[in-house]
Amino acid sequence: xxxxxxxxxxxxxxxxxxxxxxxxxxxxxxxxxxxxxxxxxxxxxxxxxxxxxxxxxxxxxxxxxxxxxxxxxxxxxxxxxxxxxxxxxxxxxxxxxxxxxxxxxxxxxxxxxxxxxxxxxxxxxxxxxxxxxxxxxxxxxxxxxxxxxxxxxxxxxxxxxxxxxxxxxxxxxxxxxxxxxxxxxxxxxxxxx
Amino acid sequence: xxxxxxxxxxxxxxxxxxxxxxxxxxxxxxxxxxxxxxxxxxxxxxxxxxxxxxxxxxxxxxxxxxxxxxxxxxxxxxxxxxxxxxxxxxxxxxxxxxxxxxxxxxxxxxxxx
Numbered sequence: 001x002x003x004x005x006x007x008x009x010x011x012x013x014x015x016x017x018x019x020x021x022x023x024x025x026x027x028x029x030x031x032x033x034x035x036x037x038x039x040x041x042x043x044x045x046x047x048x049x050x051x052x053x054x055x056x057x058x059x060x061x062x063x064x065x066x067x068x069x070x071x072x073x074x075x076x077x078x079x080x081x082x083x084x085x086x087x088x089x090x091x092x093x094x095x096x097x098x099x100x101x102x103x104x105x106x107x108x109x110x111x112x113x114x115x116x117x118x119x120x121x122x123x124x125x126x127x128x129x130x131x132x133x134x135x136x137x138x139x140x141x142x143x144x145x146x147x148x149x150x151x152x153x154x155x156x157x158x159x160x161x162x163x164x165x166x167x168x169x170x171x172x173x174x175x176x177x178x179x180x181x182x183x184x185x186x187x188x189x190x191x192x193x
Numbered sequence: 194x195x196x197x198x199x200x201x202x203x204x205x206x207x208x209x210x211x212x213x214x215x216x217x218x219x220x221x222x223x224x225x226x227x228x229x230x231x232x233x234x235x236x237x238x239x240x241x242x243x244x245x246x247x248x249x250x251x252x253x254x255x256x257x258x259x260x261x262x263x264x265x266x267x268x269x270x271x272x273x274x275x276x277x278x279x280x281x282x283x284x285x286x287x288x289x290x291x292x293x294x295x296x297x298x299x300x301x302x303x304x305x306x
Contacts, residue, residue, distance in 0.1 A: 025224045033219040047219055051230045058231065119215035127203075127210035134207070150211045178208070185207050189200045
């Protein structure tokens, strides 16, 4: 089933139409999953986050006023869910580390396995895994901006709408993200090459 | 010198490694899993409510609150009743003690000739 426009789709969703909900899930599942996987860097966790995001869509569609595009709203929900997931995971990890006080920070880094994004070209797998390792260490805002730009191909303007910030802030975030990534990668290569 | 050139190359390669990346997609039957999660979510919500109410501390607190409310209602009700009785008694008592008879102007027996 196709919907003429977003407004009609949103109206149907607000009425609790299951076909409309199925449509939105099928239409946007890749957008949601790919964004989630870029942030959480784990396929199972990304699946969890994506499911949670759609449950949230179903529950809070009444709050969607149509001031932004539906995709922008979906990006926002996904990013929020993914970051929440990451925070919870970090909290759990910290408490586990506290229990095993003999483990050092470096040991902890080694524990996290490399992430291979399923969409990366075969000859770029190794380089991409190293880049994702560096992305993991970025501050949240920089990570989100970088993932939206590189994995989802969003323009600076679109990122500013998703992150509810100015265009210049996005430019600055991406500049700092690239600088930090270079630094992290340099540190990594100096130790491992 | 050679090593730092090598590192520079690796950094550039890593930064460009996401060029041409394709979107990751969830597995088949994703919609079915979302619906199952929603059902699970609704079930767990009720489970949470029930398990919260069934907690001994909550159950005892609710029990005490109900007993206290009942006690308070009964006490207030009794207080109202006794106050009415007292007031009725006192009015009649005073009247009898001072032998007061209220004469109505239209009473022909007590009217002066």
